[in-house]
Amino acid sequence: MKFTELPLSEQVLKGIEAAGFTDCTEVQEKVLPVSLSHRDVMAQSKTGSGKTAVYVLTILQSFVEAQQKGKSKPKALIVAPTRELAVQIEEDTLKLASAMDDVTVGCFFGGVGYGKQDEILEKGCDIFVCTPGRILDYQKMHKIDFRQFDIFVVDEADRLFDMGFYPDIQKMFSLLRGCTERQTMLFSATLGTKVRNLAWSFMNEPVELEVQPEEITVKAITQELFHVSKSEKFGLFLKLMKKEDPENCLIFTNTKARCIEVSKRLSLNGYPTKYLMGDMPQTKRLQTLDRMKEGKIKFLVATDVAARGLQIDDLQLVVNYDIPDDFESYVHRIGRTARAGKSGKSITLADEEYVFNLEPIENYIQMKIPVIWPEEGDLPQVEDASASYSFRDLVSNDEYASSPARSKGGLRPRGRKGPLPRAKREERPRMGRKTDESNETRNRRPRVEQARPAETRRRRPGSKSYAEIQNLSLEERLAYYKQQYQNEGGQVSPPQTSLVPRTPVKKAAAAPVAKEQDQAKKPEQKLGFFARLFRRKK
Known part of the structure; x- marks a missing residue:
């Protein structure tokens, strides 16, 4: 189906043309006729299927219709699970609304200051793209009234619920107007119990549409699985990188510390690599993503924070350096390389630590991942330039280094604040003790001498020990x-056997x-x- 066959205005069609779209994807072909008729929609669709354009075009068309009828412009609220996905939705919305001058889009998410977002609210906004935490903060400050929204969109609902935002989404629904006074669109990779409960409780007879379940999308991706020990894992990874020689590559790890380590080791071996994880400031995360999309960064190591919402054109290779703990994350990870019907390749390294996560993944995608057993001579010989560096050497000197004293195994930026080094602590004089002895003498003095032996302590006459x-x-x-x-x-x-009588x-x-x-x-x-x-x- 062509977009011109849909009941869309000329202004909306110009924005579609400016974005480079001509033919509808399967989810757009099935959902747009329903959503454009102002009915509630509950759709299951795969990653990279083009569902963002579905609700954005529906919102833009409602703006044009309201303008033609002389009514005030409706307001829309779009909720996304991650900051990266919210920014991606804002960029896609601006592209599709490029032919409409009077449409303003605002993106609201945490991790940054309130200043710029407050300015957007003061100037006025038509389409609110947000994460749950920040938009509810504005609601508590009475800067946003949820009753003003005419269109409410929940994107990646299953991911929101996995991240613990189910109570927040329920609260948002309760703050909105009645279900008959607004249009609601809910998109999810899987239509689980929580998604259906929301639809039955807060939506107005939604049309349920299932468009190519998520697990089927991995069949279009060339998948390879290598069994390797943990000690030989990075060496095999280097050989595969030299053999594949990708123009760009996205590497996923399960932990933040491992993310830093793999990034540093790749850089030492001649692969200019950056990393992306949740502890980074939001501004730096966005800068890293923008440079990756522009092609300035060819190799990016990331945690699951980049598993959804990250859209990189022509991503050639995805590597699961660690098998994910969640079987759905595997689908979202490798889905970064096959966007909008394009093909791609994924490589998974299975070691003794995460190999037990393999069976649930294969059950979920309903296929066995092909196992590759390379013979001698199949892979090029590569010398690891980072072999002499330990895990502590690579991670502890990083900007986001581990600090058990400040957090339980987490990562935090290293700054000047914090405990002094051991040498400086010993040199600093102790406060509150007036004595002439040096710190060295005081530190060497055993504390046992201060305790008095039990036999020399004073005892009451006639008392026993x-x-x-x-x-x-x-x-x-x-x-x-x-x-x-x-x-x-x-x-x-x-x-006394009885009480003594009281006398006045x-x-x-x-x-x-x-x-x-x-x-x-x-x-x-x-x-x-x-x-x-x-x-x-x-």
């Missing part, structure tokens, strides 16, 4: 405690009587406590 008391019988202990109590000035009296006497005369009664009760209470204690031990 703890070891001596343990060797006494119950009767001897009671007699010992009685003697100690009498030595303190106490008097032992027989137990003056306060001055009653005080000595009460004092004598209290002194008489004390021995009974103390002896009763120890008697009960020793009886329980027996």
Whole structure:
């Protein structure tokens, strides 16, 4: 189907032409006729199928129709799981709306300051592209009213729920107007229980469309699997890189520390490489992505933060340096190389640490990944220039180095703040101690000398040590405690069987009587406590 066959205005068609689109993809062909009729849609579609254009064109067409009818322009809210995907949606929206001068698009996400985003709100915005956290922050500050939105889009719903945003999406739905007063479009790679619950609870009889499930897309990608030990993993990776000689390559790792290590080792071996992970500032992440899209960065090592929403034209190779823990992440990772119907290749390295994640992946994609057993001579010989560097040497000196003292195995930027080096801590004088001895003498002095031996401590006359008391019988202990109590000035009296009747006497005369009664009760209470204690031990 051509875009010209759809009920789209000339302004929208000009934007489609400027973006370089002519034919509809399968998801666009099935969903656009429904969404353009202002009905709610719940669609399952694969990665890179062109679903972003579906809801953007629907929003732009609603703007044109409102203008033709003389009504105010509707407002749209698009929610994405990651900052990178939100920025990508904003760029695609600006391309498709290039022929419409009066359309403003704003992107709202965390990790950056509020200044520029506040300016966008003050000037006015028609299409809000956001991540859940930042848009809800603005709602709590009463800078955004969710009742103003006429179109609500949830993109990559399954990814949002995996990241723990299910309660946030529910809250957004509750803040919107009624389901009959707005249009809702929900897109997800899988239509699970949570997605359907949202549709049944907050959408107006949505049309459910399934367009080529996610697992089928991997069949168009050339996949290879290599079994290798962890110690020989990077050496095999270098040989494969020399054999494939890709123009650009995206390498995925499971951890941030491994991401830095692989990037540094590749750079030492002549592959200019950058890395991308969640702990990087948002501005630096966006700069890295832009340079990768422009072709200035050919090799990028990333965690799963780049598994979705990263659109790189003509990406030649994707390498799973680590097999992902989540089987769906495998599909999204290798899906970066086959965008918009193009072909690509993926290489997966299976070591003893992550090989157990292989079976769930193959069950999910409903196929066995072809295993390659290279024979001698099939791969070129490569000398690893980073072999002399340890993991600590490569990672600890990086800008985002591991610091167990500040976080549990996480990564943080290394700055001037923090604990002083050990040498400087020893040179710095201790505060609050007035003494002439040097730090060296004080540090060498054993602390045991400060403790006084037990035999030299002062002991009350007639008292026994703890070891001596343990060797006494119950009767001897009671007699010992009685003697100690009498030595303190106490008097032992027989137990009181009844209460002493109170007589109306003056306060001055009653005080000595009460004092004598209290002194008489004390021995009974103390002896009763120890008697009960020793009886329980027996």
